Amino acid sequence: MVQRRVKVGIVGLGHNGLAHARCHLKSGKSELVALCDRNPDLVQKAGEELGVTKLYSGDAIFADPEVEAISINTGDSQHVDPFLKALAAGKHVLVEKPLANTSDDVLRMVAAADAADRSLKIQVGYILRFNPVYEAIHKAAAEGHLGNIFYMEADYVHNLLYQKNKTDPVTGHNWYLEHELPMVGGGSHPLDIMRWIKGKEVTSVWSYANHVAFPEMANDDCMVSLFRFEDGTIAKVAALYGPRCSMAPYYNLRVYGTAGTVERDQIAISGDTEEVHPEFTPVQADRQAGHPYDTEVDDWLEAILTDSPPRTDIKDGAASTLATLIAVEAAKAGKELQIPKLR
Numbered sequence: 001m002v003q004r005r006v007k008v009g010i011v012g013l014g015h016n017g018l019a020h021a022r023c024h025l026k027s028g029k030s031e032l033v034a035l036c037d038r039n040p041d042l043v044q045k046a047g048e049e050l051g052v053t054k055l056y057s058g059d060a061i062f063a064d065p066e067v068e069a070i071s072i073n074t075g076d077s078q079h080v081d082p083f084l085k086a087l088a089a090g091k092h093v094l095v096e097k098p099l100a101n102t103s104d105d106v107l108r109m110v111a112a113a114d115a116a117d118r119s120l121k122i123q124v125g126y127i128l129r130f131n132p133v134y135e136a137i138h139k140a141a142a143e144g145h146l147g148n149i150f151y152m153e154a155d156y157v158h159n160l161l162y163q164k165n166k167t168d169p170v171t172g173h174n175w176y177l178e179h180e181l182p183m184v185g186g187g188s189h190p191l192d193i194m195r196w197i198k199g200k201e202v203t204s205v206w207s208y209a210n211h212v213a214f215p216e217m218a219n220d221d222c223m224v225s226l227f228r229f230e231d232g233t234i235a236k237v238a239a240l241y242g243p244r245c246s247m248a249p250y251y252n253l254r255v256y257g258t259a260g261t262v263e264r265d266q267i268a269i270s271g272d273t274e275e276v277h278p279e280f281t282p283v284q285a286d287r288q289a290g291h292p293y294d295t296e297v298d299d300w301l302e303a304i305l306t307d308s309p310p311r312t313d314i315k316d317g318a319a320s321t322l323a324t325l326i327a328v329e330a331a332k333a334g335k336e337l338q339i340p341k342l343r
């Protein structure tokens with residue numbers, strides 16, 4: 001039987017949008033039918049490279065009846081507008097993380113998803129959930145091999161100083177310098193992984209921040225936050241955009257449970273004996289440092305084709321983004337803040 005293919009359009013054709021577009025060219029489950037970027041030169045170039053002829057530089061892509069599903073790859077502060085338009089037009093959506101970079105925008109997007117046709121599949125691009133290392137840790141935790149997890153920590157330590165050269169030729173603006181929030185754009189990646197591993201929600205947060213290493217950014221470039229989960233578990237996240245070093249392997253993730261520990265993505269200590277748990281050999285064997293776009297895109301297409309939930313649905317993705325936005329507010333307020341539950 002010939003498999004039905006989902007007809008996909010991409011909005012935003014920077015580095016990330018092109019990575020998503022190339023996945024659709026390889027996938028047997030989709031057909032890349034349209035491309036959109038407000039920069040007409042980028043659309044033209046991408047159309048030639050990818051062999052796509054329907055090229056848009058404005059909102060007409062949302063009215064195109066051939067496009068069933070839209071992948072949104074605009075900057076962090078620019079997801080909300082295409083997201084609302086895609087849902088209003090009845091399209092399935094994969095929207096990049098973080099969902100937005102204000103709490104109001106996150107809540108508007110959740111409300112729009114609540115009001116949309118229930119059959120639409122919305123995936124938020126927390127891609128680390130598709131990295132085999134984190135998948136193995138998540139599985140070990142879900143099967144109880146770590147016991148009761150009581151503390152986790154991870155860092156987003158990434159030298160992003162090169163982003164100061166990323167001025168948009170169409171608008172003359174640079175969304176990184178003007179709007180980016182490291183704890184949200186970067187830190188929500190490890191927080192999302194820790195929420196997924198723990199399987200519980202964060203309820204409050206306390207943060208400290210400074211603005212020393214990347215002064216060209218409008219917002220603080222270094223932040224450390226302590227999150228408290230609903231069962232009392234504590235998680236620490238550091239988000240640095242101006243360190244003079246390359247990215248730490250596996251975000252320095254450490255997970256401490258009453259029956260086992262994950263450190264440096266490879267060590268699990270069972271009980272009191274300090275033996276490496278046999279369940280953890282796949283973690284060492286199947287290393288992948290980067291971003292598994294193919295499996296993330298496949299999960300979204302599979303959800304559409306089989307009417308099943310995607311791995312990171314709108315409320316799950318929104319919860320990781322919202323918690324880190326409140327972490328930024330906590331640093332400004334100089335006190336602990338509560339994080340509202342989304343479901």
Ligand SMILES: NC(=O)c1ccc[n+]([C@@H]2O[C@H](COP(=O)([O-])OP(=O)(O)OC[C@H]3O[C@@H](n4cnc5c(N)ncnc54)[C@H](O)[C@@H]3O)[C@@H](O)[C@H]2O)c1
Pocket residue numbers: 011012013014015016017036037038039042057073074075076078081082096097098125126127168170185291
């Ligand atoms: N999942 C991951 O690990 C990962 C990795 C890298 C980037 N990202 C995310 O992907 C997103 C894009 O990142 P990037 O580095 O490719 O950004 P970018 O700035 O290079 O590209 C964004 C593109 O969107 C276009 N654009 C903006 N608003 C538009 C609109 N309303 N309509 C049409 N086009 C519009 C811009 O012209 C630009 O070409 C960001 O949210 C980023 O955080 C995720």
